Amino acid sequence: MNWRAVGVTALAVALTVPFALPFAYLLVRNAQDLGGLWGALSDDRLLGPLFRSLLLGVSVALGAAVLGTLAAWLVARTNLRARRAWALLLCLPLVIPSFVGAVALIAAFAPGGLVEQVLGIGWLPEVSGFNGAFVVLTLLTYPYVFLLVMARLRSLPPSLEESARMLGRRPLQVFVSVVLPQARAAVAAGALLVFLYVISDFGAVQLLRYDTLTRAIYSDRLLDPITSIALSLVLGVIAVAVVAMERRSSRVGLRDQSRAGTALEVPLGAWRAPAYLFLVLLIGFSLVAPIAVLAFWAIRGLANGSADSASVVADPTLIVQPLLSTAGISVVTALVAVLIVLPIAYRSVRRPGRLGEVLAGTVVGGFALPGLVTALAFVFFTLSTPGPLGALYQTLPLLVLAYVVHHGALALGAAQSAVAGVPARLDDAARIMGRSRVRRFLGVELPLMLPGLAAGAGLVLLSTAKELPATLLLAPPGFTTLAIEVWQAAELAAYEEAAIFALVLVAISAVLTWFLVVRPALRSWSTPVSGSSPSVADSPVSSAHPEVTAP
Amino acid sequence: METLPPHVEMCPAVPTRSDPRGSALTVHGLERVLGNRPVLRGIDLDVPAGTVLALLGPSGCGKTTLLRCIAGLDRPDSGLVVVDDFTVSGPECFVNPEKRRIGMVFQEPALFPNRTVGGNVGYGLPRAERGGPRVERALALVGLTGTGDRMPSTLSGGQQQRVALARALAAEPSLILLDEPFSALDAPLRAELRGEVRRLLAAAGATAVFVTHDQEEAFLIGDQVALMLEGRIAQVGTPDDLYERPASRQVATFVGDANLLPAEAEGDVALTPVGRVPLARPAHGRVEVVIRPECIAACKGGDSIVERIEYYGHDAVIVTSSRGCPVRCRVMGRPPFDAGDRIGLEYVGEPSVAFSP
Ligand SMILES: Nc1ncnc2c1ncn2[C@@H]1O[C@H](COP(=O)(O)OP(=O)(O)OP(=O)(O)O)[C@@H](O)[C@H]1O
Ligand SMILES: [Mg+2]
Numbered sequence: 001m002n003w004r005a006v007g008v009t010a011l012a013v014a015l016t017v018p019f020a021l022p023f024a025y026l027l028v029r030n031a032q033d034l035g036g037l038w039g040a041l042s043d044d045r046l047l048g049p050l051f052r053s054l055l056l057g058v059s060v061a062l063g064a065a066v067l068g069t070l071a072a073w074l075v076a077r078t079n080l081r082a083r084r085a086w087a088l089l090l091c092l093p094l095v096i097p098s099f100v101g102a103v104a105l106i107a108a109f110a111p112g113g114l115v116e117q118v119l120g121i122g123w124l125p126e127v128s129g130f131n132g133a134f135v136v137l138t139l140l141t142y143p144y145v146f147l148l149v150m151a152r153l154r155s156l157p158p159s160l161e162e163s164a165r166m167l168g169r170r171p172l173q174v175f176v177s178v179v180l181p182q183a184r185a186a187v188a189a190g191a192l193l194v195f196l197y198v199i200s201d202f203g204a205v206q207l208l209r210y211d212t213l214t215r216a217i218y219s220d221r222l223l224d225p226i227t228s229i230a231l232s233l234v235l236g237v238i239a240v241a242v243v244a245m246e247r248r249s250s251r252v253g254l255r256d257q258s259r260a261g262t263a264l265e266v267p268l269g270a271w272r273a274p275a276y277l278f279l280v281l282l283i284g285f286s287l288v289a290p291i292a293v294l295a296f297w298a299i300r301g302l303a304n305g306s307a308d309s310a311s312v313v314a315d316p317t318l319i320v321q322p323l324l325s326t327a328g329i330s331v332v333t334a335l336v337a338v339l340i341v342l343p344i345a346y347r348s349v350r351r352p353g354r355l356g357e358v359l360a361g362t363v364v365g366g367f368a369l370p371g372l373v374t375a376l377a378f379v380f381f382t383l384s385t386p387g388p389l390g391a392l393y394q395t396l397p398l399l400v401l402a403y404v405v406h407h408g409a410l411a412l413g414a415a416q417s418a419v420a421g422v423p424a425r426l427d428d429a430a431r432i433m434g435r436s437r438v439r440r441f442l443g444v445e446l447p448l449m450l451p452g453l454a455a456g457a458g459l460v461l462l463s464t465a466k467e468l469p470a471t472l473l474l475a476p477p478g479f480t481t482l483a484i485e486v487w488q489a490a491e492l493a494a495y496e497e498a499a500i501f502a503l504v505l506v507a508i509s510a511v512l513t514w515f516l517v518v519r520p521a522l523r524s525w526s527t528p529v530s531g532s533s534p535s536v537a538d539s540p541v542s543s544a545h546p547e548v549t550a551p
Numbered sequence: 552m553e554t555l556p557p558h559v560e561m562c563p564a565v566p567t568r569s570d571p572r573g574s575a576l577t578v579h580g581l582e583r584v585l586g587n588r589p590v591l592r593g594i595d596l597d598v599p600a601g602t603v604l605a606l607l608g609p610s611g612c613g614k615t616t617l618l619r620c621i622a623g624l625d626r627p628d629s630g631l632v633v634v635d636d637f638t639v640s641g642p643e644c645f646v647n648p649e650k651r652r653i654g655m656v657f658q659e660p661a662l663f664p665n666r667t668v669g670g671n672v673g674y675g676l677p678r679a680e681r682g683g684p685r686v687e688r689a690l691a692l693v694g695l696t697g698t699g700d701r702m703p704s705t706l707s708g709g710q711q712q713r714v715a716l717a718r719a720l721a722a723e724p725s726l727i728l729l730d731e732p733f734s735a736l737d738a739p740l741r742a743e744l745r746g747e748v749r750r751l752l753a754a755a756g757a758t759a760v761f762v763t764h765d766q767e768e769a770f771l772i773g774d775q776v777a778l779m780l781e782g783r784i785a786q787v788g789t790p791d792d793l794y795e796r797p798a799s800r801q802v803a804t805f806v807g808d809a810n811l812l813p814a815e816a817e818g819d820v821a822l823t824p825v826g827r828v829p830l831a832r833p834a835h836g837r838v839e840v841v842i843r844p845e846c847i848a849a850c851k852g853g854d855s856i857v858e859r860i861e862y863y864g865h866d867a868v869i870v871t872s873s874r875g876c877p878v879r880c881r882v883m884g885r886p887p888f889d890a891g892d893r894i895g896l897e898y899v900g901e902p903s904v905a906f907s908p
């Protein structure tokens with residue numbers, strides 16, 4: 001009997017328990033009150049929001065699939081100029097959290113906003129509701145499809161398309177009959193991710209007042225907790241099912257190791273100008289416009305000042321406190337997440353098998369559950385549990401725990417790659433030289449894993465910094481992050497304030513995204529090697545992209 | 552006045568009626584620079600209809616680049632490509648690859664994974680014929696009758712490559728290009744397919760350019776062999792021409808094993824360290840003579856000392872030296888000598904060629 005191996009296994013299992021907690025809690029609570037569950041499920045308190053969630057999810061997924069696939073094809077396969085630069089710009093909307101996008105849209109069309117003042121358009125359309133949510137979410141989520149399809153196109157052997165051309169087919173026919181079928185799995189995976197993002201989204205639909213499940217769960221939580229808990233379970237089941245589907249589909253389609261190379265460029269001819277126009281408009285509306293709107297409000301606010309001395313507009317140093325809180329809690333969460341998932345990653349990689357899969361799957365399940373649902377489960381769990389657990393309600397440790405449960409999978413994916421990257425033979429070599437187990441781990445394996453673990457921690461950091469609903473529900477009174485500040489200001493229609501906080505948040509997120517997501521992806525695109533880009537392929541939801549849960 | 556075949560419509564310039572000898576492919580003065588490096592430096596080629604040209608050359612000499620320029624997958628910087636008497640690539644004209652009616656087989660099978668074998672083979676045919684007898688016929692030609700409904704991934708590597716060949720042949724192209732089609736396969740399968748492809752191309756009456764860096768393969772498959780070195784065609788001719796009458800020292804050393812021995816030429820004989828060697832082309836003065844190792848006979852007793860024996864089974868090479876020159880001498884089976892023995896060498900081959908040193 002190898003007691004050390006048993007110890008690692010026991011530790012990994014114990015550390016996985018918190019990840020299963022929210023979902024388990026929802027199941028138990030609903031099972032205890034089947035009458036309440038049935039009541040909530042059988043009338044239109046459920047059906048309306050459910051329908052709207054699905055409608056929005058499907059519409060945005062389709063929209064993002066079309067935009068993302070078209071953009072990827074233009075950048076990967078045509079004779080447009082500066083294609084690397086376009087690729088970079090097309091990823092950048094990832095840095096804008098959905099609630100910031102919603103704030104920008106609302107602020108743009110608000111009285112006195114950019115549209116009225118600068119463009120001089122007197123008639124302001126109604127931006128809330130389905131249309132606003134659809135536009136904001138589609139423009140912010142197409143990069144998920146873009147990245148996955150791009151990676152897939154890069155990994156396709158050029159000889160496939162070349163063969164089709166040599167057999168007499170024109171470029172458009174080749175795209176339809178050869179490229180699309182090969183990219184289908186990537187498009188589908190991207191669309192599923194977008195769907196998950198949309199049904200999990202809370203910030204944008206709440207600000208734009210479109211009554212989806214998340215909005216109903218949030219508004220019912222105080223007065224009608226039974227409905228809130230029932231709807232949470234429904235949403236949780238859908239989300240977990242989507243992730244399970246995504247993992248299965250991408251396992252089939254995306255992993256073939258083909259010899260990549262430089263693909264044939266399709267000359268666009270007369271379509272060149274429309275193609276550039278499409279890319280300019282896409283980047284303009286998804287990236288430039290939101291930032292321009294926020295900058296407009298922020299600059300005007302700072303120039304005019306404010307009568308309210310407690311406002312950041314009057315006293316820009318007020319940005320410091322939420323900035324430090326955001327940084328602090330994100331760093332702590334990232335470190336805790338890596339510590340917690342490392343044993344799980346170690347166990348699941350070094351001793352592959354059923355148990356390892358279940359452990360990793362549970363962590364990914366925590367990731368699949370929308371942030372709002374995870375947070376709400378922790379709220380109800382602590383409020384209904386007496387004793388020390390109950391005392392955790394609205395404390396920083398519980399907030400960190402909720403973050404870790406929700407974002408841990410990001411670190412797990414990176415940690416698994418890191419562990420797998422250290423050949424087990426290395427450990428054997430150190431063992432032969434007589435090193436003890438602990439010294440072998442600390443001296444040989446850990447230093448090799450460190451870069452991978454740091455990348456995982458970085459992804460958790462990025463997602464935590466942008467997190468809204470969990471913070472909203474679980475933060476101790478008086479503890480505010482940048483996201484909370486944006487949110488509160490936006491709800492009060494204080495767009496100058498909201499814009500300042502939002503710009504700072506976007507800037508932080510941009511820096512982190514650049515180093516953690518975009519740069520690795522671009523690097524893998526510039527070297528024509530096999531397989532898809534690692535930063536894209538190794539994220540938790542198989543091929544998923546990191547910030548998928550931080551709407 | 553003939554009407555132009557449809558594939559020339561894309562060509563902005565009037566197609567040139569080139570030489571009337573019935574060449575299926577003519578390449579003239581082709582140049583291509585890739586990343587500041589001249590990769591093709593003035594290629595001239597001529598492939599008569601119905602023959603196979605084997606394009607032989609070391610790795611990186613530009614074979615693939617040349618093939619891609621012929622196919623239209625790459626655009627040459629200057630020079631002409633004429634297929635079936637129509638210029639498909641020239642100074643003011645470039646016909647897109649899908650309009651050239653050229654078949655191509657790549658190093659990897661490049662089968663469309665989402666289509667059946669039959670779907671792959673029929674891909675280049677007009678819509679009405681995609682499920683029809685032409686597909687079956689092409690599959691029968693490569694010996695894969697009845698596999699039409701299978702998916703490509705269920706076939707072995709060699710079978711997949713044969714499907715790729717069937718796919719290229721099914722459209723009955725005027726020219727078919729093969730870029731090291733067997734290099735991803737293992738040796739026995741390669742040898743088997745080599746013979747088969749030769750028979751196939753002959754049966755289909757196809758004109759083909761077959762790229763390889765393997766000399767045996769080039770000699771077996773090519774009616775003509777073109778040796779390409781550093782972006783230039785060093786020599787074109789029958790396998791016999793290249794082996795027996797190499798045009799330069801580089802050709803002699805690249806094609807097969809060769810001793811290059813210093814000699815004194817006197818018209819149609821040369822005095823070499825292995826004796827008198829007849830010359831195919833008269834020469835005078837100090838030269839280097841190309842002597843194939845199998846053209847030297849060794850006998851017991853003489854003034855050369857055996858350094859070592861390289862034993863290959865069916866034959867062996869005696870490594871020795873004669874008057875200070877290293878000499879390799881090939882004999883069938885195991886030679887009756889050992890290292891250290893004294894042997895005599897004698898030239899026993901056909902007239903050879905000499906180059907000035
Ligand atoms: N896109 C490119 N940019 C710069 N150099 C290139 C490019 N493509 C090919 N080359 C160079 O051109 C030369 C010829 O390449 P090519 O692929 O034609 O060689 P080859 O004869 O087919 O070699 P092999 O037998 O290895 O396939 C090589 O030295 C290669 O490095
Ligand atoms: Mg090549």
